[in-house]
Amino acid sequence: MELRGILQGLTHEYHGGDKPVDYYLNIGGYRLPLNEWLGSELTISFLGEKNCIACGRKTNKTFNSGYCYPCFTKLPENDLCIVKPHECHFDLGTCRDESFGERYCMIPHFVYLAVSSDIKVGLTRKHNELRRWVDQGAIRAIPIAELPTRRMAGELEFHLSQFLPDKTNWRKMLKGDVKEIDLLAMRDEVYGHFPEQFKAFQYREDEWVDIAYPILESLDKINSKTLDKEEQLGGRLIGVKAQYLIFEMGVFQVRKHAGYQVEIKAKTSA
Template identity: 45%
Template sequence: MIDGGLIDVAPSQQGCLSKMAIAPGDAGGPVRYTLRAGEHRLDLNARLGKPLRLRWTGAIACTHCGRATRKSFAQGYCYPCFKTLAQCDTCIVKPETCHFDAGTCREPEWAERHCFQPHVVYLANSSGLKVGITRGTQVPTRWLDQGAIQALPILRVETRQQSGLVEMLFKEQVADRTNWRAMLKGEIEPLDLLAERDRLLSRLEGGLGQLRQRFGADTLRMLDEVLVSFDYPVLEFPRKIVSHNFDKQPEVAGTLLGLKGQYLILDTGVINLRKFTGYEVRVS
């Protein structure tokens, strides 16, 4: 059945999971979620308050090469791809360790397309104040994937390595991770991110100045952006976090109560679908 451009998943349809497609709501409405299982699409906002069942078939396919794999590495890759792809290198999660200039990058052409692109350093409120980095093209997707209720871009830099070095400075003052359990409980209070930005920039003025001297005055540019807020489609937040895991329990079922970050919130527990990218599931 086709409705608004989405192919609704019929009973017993199956496919390999991708991370949920998330988009800001229209006119300040709730964030929109779409489940992706192979070629099939399901409007999850329309399923709120209704039963949902996902059953893992036992099969996993690498999201890069498509080969079958007994175990998923780095959220969706087979072991050969995990060991050879630049996007699976540790410098992706620790950009300050970039080794492109040393000539040891696994895929220099891939790096030029992804790492040598403008990146944004931002503050967000997902489980409290945090700093983060993302490619400019991933705004606001990155914030939605993290379940942020507020976000504020503060700096634009020229490369991923530079964004990692800036983030290291901020990590001396503020967290860089989301407490997913706190995020899912829905008890996060709004913050004055503009005031937090000014406070942090004042404290880190010396370190940021040193980076400008190293890379050039124009490589770290201040941004004058407005604060962005998001409303997630949640009927009821869980009082106690119970986490589902396909590796331990192949069937996950319950009434869909909410969606936040890359999590489904069911009356039986929560599940991070991004963690199971490449897992083949039957959806009903």
């Protein structure tokens, strides 16, 4: 099987229980079902061109996982407040696109606890939590607060980051080097750090979400591979987790390479 086109990020479908997430590699409008190719040979070749995933223009360098520089500096999804939501400036009238802000920021958000490399605090739009947790490689997660806007959720997350990490150690996450954590007990402990103005927004759900990933084998050492250094990479595909393809020779972060023109070849192992 051969495919050519612009690479996009991985998409996935969560089925709950012990069933692994179904992953898809998106290229040129086609969805390659990756779970079906686990254990097979998969190669990715860079064809020498990069295109902006927003406007399509050719670019020598991509920013923020697939954008050309003009789209990086102008589009609302690339504003600094997306990664620092407590600095949301919608109410100041300086949002890059007010309609975007109304759709994505001025709506209910969850603050959550997740276990990926360790326990961490994060936020996501309500009803988007499963997508967010899978993209981070979380194996377990639970919402702990529901806030009416992204800024309020960001302010609470920023406060709680004094007591908990808000970043994932991607190497530990991919190795599956994670300690057993009682999320309900941790949630009750974290509630003790809630500022008074946020206590009314506590969200009490007595069951967490467990997430399983399609992984055949684990790697003892995590080597990151990039098409900026190797024009072709791949090998036997042994797993998929977060936005990473896991090969015997190393791991490939797909979303980081969004916008790259590539050729994908897959064949079953002999």
